Every structure is written in structure tokens, then in C-alpha cells.
Amino acid sequence: MRIGVKTLGCKVNQAESDFLLSAFRKAGLEVVDFEEVADCYIINSCAVTGEAERKTRQYVRRALRKNPEALVLLIGCCAKAWQRRGYRPLEERVVLLVSDQKEKEVCQFFAKHWGIALSLPPFPLPSRSRAWVKVEDGCDHFCSFCLVPYRPGRGEKQKS
Numbered sequence: 001m002r003i004g005v006k007t008l009g010c011k012v013n014q015a016e017s018d019f020l021l022s023a024f025r026k027a028g029l030e031v032v033d034f035e036e037v038a039d040c041y042i043i044n045s046c047a048v049t050g051e052a053e054r055k056t057r058q059y060v061r062r063a064l065r066k067n068p069e070a071l072v073l074l075i076g077c078c079a080k081a082w083q084r085r086g087y088r089p090l091e092e093r094v095v096l097l098v099s100d101q102k103e104k105e106v107c108q109f110f111a112k113h114w115g116i117a118l119s120l121p122p123f124p125l126p127s128r129s130r131a132w133v134k135v136e137d138g139c140d141h142f143c144s145f146c147l148v149p150y151r152p153g154r155g156e157k158q159k160s
Contacts, residue, residue: 001029001030001039001040001114001116002029002030002031002032002036002037002038002039002040003024003029003030003031003032003038003039003040003041003042004031004032004033004034004035004036004038004040004041004042004063005017005020005021005031005034005041005042005043005044006034006041006042006043006044006059006063007044008043008044008045008046008052008055008056008059008076008078009044009045009046009048009052009076009077010046010048013044013045013046013076013077016044016075016076016102016103017042017044019103019120019121020042020103020106022120022121023103023107023118023119023120023121024118026118026119026121027116027117027118027119029116034059034063035062035066036066037066037067037070038063038066038067038070039067039069039070039071040070040071040072040073041059041063041066041067041070041071041072041073042072042073042075042106043056043059043060043063043072043073043074043075043076044075044076044102045074045075045076045077045078045079046076046077046078047076047077047078047080047081048077052078053078053081056074056078060072060074060089060094064091064093064094070093071093071095072091072093072094072095073095073097073106073109074089074094074095074096074097075097075098075102075105075106076102079096079097079098080098082096083096083098095109097109103120104120106118107119107120
């Protein structure tokens, strides 16, 4: 299976896309440039500006033209915004995934629809000298220098 990924927007989106790319490669899937023909295109979208939404729509159309049989998974802020506005893609091949934990939702989608088990790496490190850590998801590792586990969120622990 060939996967093309396009990332728009912030560093959090970039980190999440890197995370997914690591999982795809680990599962033996072929990751290709977004401009190449793929079986599945994933667009990690942004909705901060009208221009970002315009680019998201442009990349959805581009993927559908590149391979008329491909499935397009739209994740990120634009997918959430479109869902809130009641937008339904005209093409059945465009799927909006709107979970706050989009990496896990993509993994569940691959398992359910293609029987492909993806395992997420502990940190998204593929092409960077520094790892991106998503504070929004929380953490419970309690590194000596970090306050994240003590902040509200998924990894919050009570200090005794």
C-alpha cells in the first residue's frame, strides 16, 4: 500500500505527521511524495486562516485527481471546522477524522478498513534532530526537568 501525506499548519501538525510516517514505515507501507500516485492520501489540515482552508481543499482535489481510486483521509483543524459547520464531502472517498488524538484515529481506521496494524513509536523522531512533544496530550513520565505531568491534561497525576 502506498501512502502520501501532506501537512499544513503548525508544528503540532508536523509532529503528528512525523509520528504517523514512522508508524507507516514500521508497518512496511510505502510512503511516497504527496504528488505521486498513492492508494491513500492523508492531509493533516489547518484552519487558522481562510488561505489554509483553501489550500486544504486544493490538496483534497489534487489527491482525488491524482488517483481516482484513492481514499483521502482529512485530519486536523480543518476537518474539525468542516464537521462543526456541517460540511459533508461530496466524494465518498474523502473521510473526515476529527478526534483530538488523530494519530490513534488513523491507526484505528487502517486496522478497521484494511486490517493493517500500525504501532505508534514512543516519540516522533524521524527526520529531526529534536523531538516534538505534544503537551496537549499530556505525559506521565515525570522527567526531573519537566512540569507537564503536573499540568491539567491526560497525564495529570496528583502530587502527594
